[in-house]
Amino acid sequence: MTDPDLLVIGGGPAGIAAAVRAADAGASVMLVEMRPALGGAFHRRPIEGVEPWPIGREGERRWARLDEGLVRTGIVPRLRTAFLGLDGAGAALLEDRVAGRVEACHPRAIILATGALESVRPRPGWHRPGVVTAGGLQVMMKETGRIPEGRILLAGSGPLLIALAGQLTARGRPPVAVVEAADPFTEMVAGLGLLAHPRHLAEAAVHLGRLALARVPWRRATVLEAITPKGDAFEVRLRDRRGRRTTLEVDHVALHDGIRPNDHGLPAANETPGAGPIVVSAGDGREVLGVVAAEIDGERAADRALALIDGRPEATRDHLRRLARERHAQAVLARVFAPARPLDPLETLPDDTVLCRCEGRTVGDLKVLFTGADTPAGREIKLTGRFAMGLCQGRFCAHWVAEASARLGPDAPAPRPRDLTGDRWPARPVPIAALAAVPDAPKR
Amino acid sequence: MTASTFLFRGAAVPFRPGETIAAALTAAGLRTFGLDPAGRETRYFCGIGACQACLVRVDGVLVEACLTPARADGRVEPAEDRHDRS
Amino acid sequence: MVIVGAGIVGVSTAYFLKRAGVSVRLVEARAPAAAATGAADGAVSVASKRPGPMMATATAGIRLYRELTAEGVLDGLFFTRSTFLVAVDDAEAEVLATHAAALAASGVSVERLTNERLRALAPSLSADVRAAAEVREEGHAIGYEIVRRLIARAGLAVERGVRVDALVADPRTGRVTGLDTGAGRIEAEAVVIAAGGGSADLLGLSGVLRARRGQLLVTERAPALNAGLPGAIMSARYLLSKASAPGAAPAASARGYGLVIDPLRTGQFLVGGTRENDAARPDTDAEAVAHILRDALRLVPGLASVRLLRTFAGLRTAVVDGLPLVGAVPGRAGLHVATGFEGDGICLGPLMGRSIARLLLGEDPGVDLAPFDPARFREGRAAA
Numbered sequence: 034m035t036d037p038d039l040l041v042i043g044g045g046p047a048g049i050a051a052a053v054r055a056a057d058a059g060a061s062v063m064l065v066e067m068r069p070a071l072g073g074a075f076h077r078r079p080i081e082g083v084e085p086w087p088i089g090r091e092g093e094r095r096w097a098r099l100d101e102g103l104v105r106t107g108i109v110p111r112l113r114t115a116f117l118g119l120d121g122a123g124a125a126l127l128e129d130r131v132a133g134r135v136e137a138c139h140p141r142a143i144i145l146a147t148g149a150l151e152s153v154r155p156r157p158g159w160h161r162p163g164v165v166t167a168g169g170l171q172v173m174m175k176e177t178g179r180i181p182e183g184r185i186l187l188a189g190s191g192p193l194l195i196a197l198a199g200q201l202t203a204r205g206r207p208p209v210a211v212v213e214a215a216d217p218f219t220e221m222v223a224g225l226g227l228l229a230h231p232r233h234l235a236e237a238a239v240h241l242g243r244l245a246l247a248r249v250p251w252r253r254a255t256v257l258e259a260i261t262p263k264g265d266a267f268e269v270r271l272r273d274r275r276g277r278r279t280t281l282e283v284d285h286v287a288l289h290d291g292i293r294p295n296d297h298g299l300p301a302a303n304e305t306p307g308a309g310p311i312v313v314s315a316g317d318g319r320e321v322l323g324v325v326a327a328e329i330d331g332e333r334a335a336d337r338a339l340a341l342i343d344g345r346p347e348a349t350r351d352h353l354r355r356l357a358r359e360r361h362a363q364a365v366l367a368r369v370f371a372p373a374r375p376l377d378p379l380e381t382l383p384d385d386t387v388l389c390r391c392e393g394r395t396v397g398d399l400k401v402l403f404t405g406a407d408t409p410a411g412r413e414i415k416l417t418g419r420f421a422m423g424l425c426q427g428r429f430c431a432h433w434v435a436e437a438s439a440r441l442g443p444d445a446p447a448p449r450p451r452d453l454t455g456d457r458w459p460a461r462p463v464p465i466a467a468l469a470a471v472p473d474a475p476k477r
Numbered sequence: 478m479t480a481s482t483f484l485f486r487g488a489a490v491p492f493r494p495g496e497t498i499a500a501a502l503t504a505a506g507l508r509t510f511g512l513d514p515a516g517r518e519t520r521y522f523c524g525i526g527a528c529q530a531c532l533v534r535v536d537g538v539l540v541e542a543c544l545t546p547a548r549a550d551g552r553v554e555p556a557e558d559r560h561d562r563s
Numbered sequence: 564m565v566i567v568g569a570g571i572v573g574v575s576t577a578y579f580l581k582r583a584g585v586s587v588r589l590v591e592a593r594a595p596a597a598a599a600t601g602a603a604d605g606a607v608s609v610a611s612k613r614p615g616p617m618m619a620t621a622t623a624g625i626r627l628y629r630e631l632t633a634e635g636v637l638d639g640l641f642f643t644r645s646t647f648l649v650a651v652d653d654a655e656a657e658v659l660a661t662h663a664a665a666l667a668a669s670g671v672s673v674e675r676l677t678n679e680r681l682r683a684l685a686p687s688l689s690a691d692v693r694a695a696a697e698v699r700e701e702g703h704a705i706g707y708e709i710v711r712r713l714i715a716r717a718g719l720a721v722e723r724g725v726r727v728d729a730l731v732a733d734p735r736t737g738r739v740t741g742l743d744t745g746a747g748r749i750e751a752e753a754v755v756i757a758a759g760g761g762s763a764d765l766l767g768l769s770g771v772l773r774a775r776r777g778q779l780l781v782t783e784r785a786p787a788l789n790a791g792l793p794g795a796i797m798s799a800r801y802l803l804s805k806a807s808a809p810g811a812a813p814a815a816s817a818r819g820y821g822l823v824i825d826p827l828r829t830g831q832f833l834v835g836g837t838r839e840n841d842a843a844r845p846d847t848d849a850e851a852v853a854h855i856l857r858d859a860l861r862l863v864p865g866l867a868s869v870r871l872l873r874t875f876a877g878l879r880t881a882v883v884d885g886l887p888l889v890g891a892v893p894g895r896a897g898l899h900v901a902t903g904f905e906g907d908g909i910c911l912g913p914l915m916g917r918s919i920a921r922l923l924l925g926e927d928p929g930v931d932l933a934p935f936d937p938a939r940f941r942e943g944r945a946a947a
Contacts, residue, residue, distance in 0.1 A: 068528060069495065069546050074525075080495035108867075115526075115546075121846030121876075130545075137849050150527055162509040162520035169524030172543070177493070177500045295527070356813040391529060393517060407722045409711070410594040416601060423874065424529035424783060447722070457847060462529070462783055462870035464538050469860055469867075471853035504689035514784040514830060539783065558787045558830070 037063040039338060040125055040140035042116040045073020046099060046324055047316025048146035048333030053102030058339055063140070065114040065127060073148055074168065074387025075176040075324040086175040095328065102365055118458030119300040123309035125326040128463050134470040135463060142311035142338040146331060149317035150295035153189070153288045155379060155433055158260030160387045166198050167289035173422065180206045183284025184271060188212035188257035191291045191370050192237065198249060199240025207247040209283050212271055216254040216373040226365035235360055247432055254373035260286055292319050298429050298460030311341045326359035390431040391423020401436055409441035411435065420453060424462055427454035483551040492547040499531050499542035510542060511555020519556050532556040564923060565590060565742060565751040567765070569721050571599040571908055572901045573757035574710045581717040582874065583924055590725040590744060596707035598759050599908055602845060602877025604779055604823060604835050609908045610797055614665040616934035621669065621907065623930050624914040625930060628702055632714045636716055640708050642828065645794035645830065646672065646698040647685060649862060655799035656694040662802055663696040665912070687791030689864050703825065706909045713728060724748070730754065730898065739897040753923055759880040760874040762902045766892065771940050772903060774878040776842035778851050782872040784830035789864045796862055800823035817841060822858045827940035832866065834859050842861020847874040867941035881905040889915055891922065896928060897946035899923065900937055
């Protein structure tokens with residue numbers, strides 16, 4: 034394997050835009066993607082013989098441009114290749130899942146474009162089979178064109194719930210309801226900010242129009258409190274703004290409480306030449322600004338990386354101006370989707386509520402750590418409580434454990450999620466046979 | 478429908494070219510893909526290989542069903558630890 | 564009394580002092596078990612110790628774990644199991660035979676196993692293993708769990724994030740009377756330094772202590788394979804790496820490899836490791852990890868289909884002559900030290916904590932601390 038100038042991790046809009054931009058500037062580029070196809074969350078490609086998911090004419094134009102860029106530059110993405118992180122010697126570790134081996138690669142710069150990860154807040158029953166993330170449901174729909182049989186409930190908070198509900202409805206499978214913790218209609222003043230972002234407003238209008246036509250209830254200022262199995266289905270308990278509780282029977286629950294950068298186990302940014310490879314992050318993996326911003330930020334990151342390794346000029350002003358606009362749109366959305374009432378603190382959930390899905394560690398298990406004279410700090414909570422120690426390495430519990438710990442031990446410094454997850458490679462579990470194939474490096 | 482199938486717990490599961498194991502098992506009506514080595518039910522959750530909840534065993538090794546394309550005539554087993562150690 | 568350092572040694576010292584009714588403050592620059600204690604393999608083992616004081620002390624260390632477990636203090640945290648020394652070639656078989664004899668001679672329960680018996684006991688082991696010895700009555704304990712338990716049992720509140728800047732001494736007598744810390748001055752009747760690598764600056768021992776890195780790996784759960792290993796598997800090559808075989812010189816190269824495969828109670832495996840001089844940071848690299856894994860696959864081929872979950876490293880504090888530093892600091896009344904256990908801190912920590920506590924209480928420490936006496940590094944004296 035020849036070491037490229039630039040290694041780009043992630044084949045979504047940010048990664049592709051970065052790879053194309055760098056290749057156009059003459060750099061040698063390697064683009065890796067963990068899934069069997071490029072695209073990322075928004076441009077996810079369907080499997081053979083399935084119609085692409087409708088993403089609007091503008092979306093299709095953007096994808097065509099990215100695809101054309103790859104063809105023009107001759108970049109052949111390495112699919113089914115996972116980035117395991119940077120090791121202590123500065124090697125970028127790539128797991129080639131087709132060949133079943135790990136390679137140590139020494140690029141001059143790395144662009145991390147790993148997209149976003151959904152936040153899903155723990156609730157009683159959230160770990161049950163049949164409960165998925167809204168994004169997970171969307172992946173399945175976009176790739177296969179199929180929607181699982183039965184009654185679907187979408188719950189949590191954020192614009193994705195409305196978008197997904199609109200898409201389900203357009204396919205003739207409207208959800209039973211959309212349960213939204215915020216009350217966007219009361220945030221009129223904040224909502225006016227969206228007038229400056231007609232693209233977002235138009236998208237919301239289309240989805241909400243569909244929901245209204247199909248009479249899908251949008252239950253605002255309402256939270257999903259608990260999910261209980263009932264035969265092959267679930268009984269879910271909802272609580273509205275006045276504290277009134279109702280139950281619904283559904284077959285599938287899709288949860289979503291916002292998104293955040295998918296930066297777990299990834300190396301920190303490094304803009305110091307000579308101190309290992311340059312590391313620049315891009316797109317939602319750096320800051321969640323959405324699909325349009327991802328492409329802009331990918332180009333910005335490529336410019337930045339090339340400036341750092343070769344001293345090439347950067348054209349940052351236009352990029353930064355366009356990013357600022359997307360940042361404003363996201364800030365408006367965040368205000369519109371702020372919870373109508375404070376959410377229940379995690380430590381007030383029933384003791385048997387699962388926090389760590391991998392190891393089944395519960396709220397009660399966490400509270401036990403805070404009963405003695407001594408208040409444990411972040412890493413001790415991890416080690417002695419066995420939180421964030423399972424196979425997902427804390428991706429789905431570290432934030433919540435940190436949040437609850439800060440309240441349980443108010444006299445101690447609040448733990449950070451990173452104190453719980455640590456920052457060692459491998460960023461994901463890797464087969465020993467594949468890793469054992471890394472040869473002793475010739476002395477560099 | 479295509480004729481491609483893989484074996485899961487000895488039963489043929491149909492899939493379309495390019496489909497992941499998770500998509501095929503879900504389409505076959507499975508909500509859980511068996512137990513994991515810790516004895517918990519495996520299940521589809523995040524869809525992007527982050528949560529490690531949908532593990533299945535292919536060629537003896539655990540893989541994320543949501544990331545791994547189904548293979549014609551392949552064998553997929555639950556993740557529970559019963560692999561051949563010879 | 565004030566103890567500096569909340570690793571297993573400092574916490575054990577505090578625990579035994581509190582148990583004797585002494586009021587104790589435990590100050591820690593970061594958090595309990597934040598350094599070597601939290602990055603250890605958990606071996607409570609004599610199997611790899613050099614004959615002599617380390618072998619004798621390790622045996623006493625295991626005995627104390629057993630006592631504390633019987634008393635309920637370490638209930639559910641310390642587990643007895645054997646260590647299997649294994650050899651895959653003639654050179655290793657020779658080291659193994661010599662070492663097993665040395666262990667037996669110092670009273671350790673050790674038995675050479677026939678291949679047939681080995682296969683029956685440890686079906687997950689490779690057929691390449693041609694010689695093995697079972698060292699019985701060994702144990703496993705996870706450092707950070709022991710620390711957490713002892714803190715809770717003693718009702719200690721660790722003073723976290725307190726950096727000790729200097730010792731305070733009476734200008735007339737030289738007696739240590741306290742500490743200057745980032746959180747102000749702390750008066751003390753007696754001070755115990757159990758601060759691992761941080762001890763060097765406080766004691767002026769920078770030429771005596773050195774950091775030695777160990778890289779370790781943890782796999783996902785593989786209960787069936789795990790059940791096929793009845794105890795820790797230690798390659799006879801480890802003895803060479805650790806320079807604990809009789810006559811072996813301390814490793815001169817920057818990086819030594821030794822192999823221990825420990826089947827954890829969770830169904831996971833802990834696999835280690837390296838011994839590296841002059842490593843500045845506790846990080847891990849793919850080259851070392853792949854090397855360790857190739858060695859591990861040779862002994863337990865079934866690991867090939869298991870996934871690696873975590874890598875981590877610790878900087879162990881070693882003393883240049885290979886023996887720990889335990890006891891009163893010469894010329895500094897009121898000051899004791901206990902550090903430099905390198906990779907043996909988990910095994911020896913509780914015992915050394917109890918010994919220091921007893922010294923402070925004016926009692927017989929109960930073990931021979933003479934070989935570990937800090938006085939051997941007094942100016943003008945050669946290293947022992």
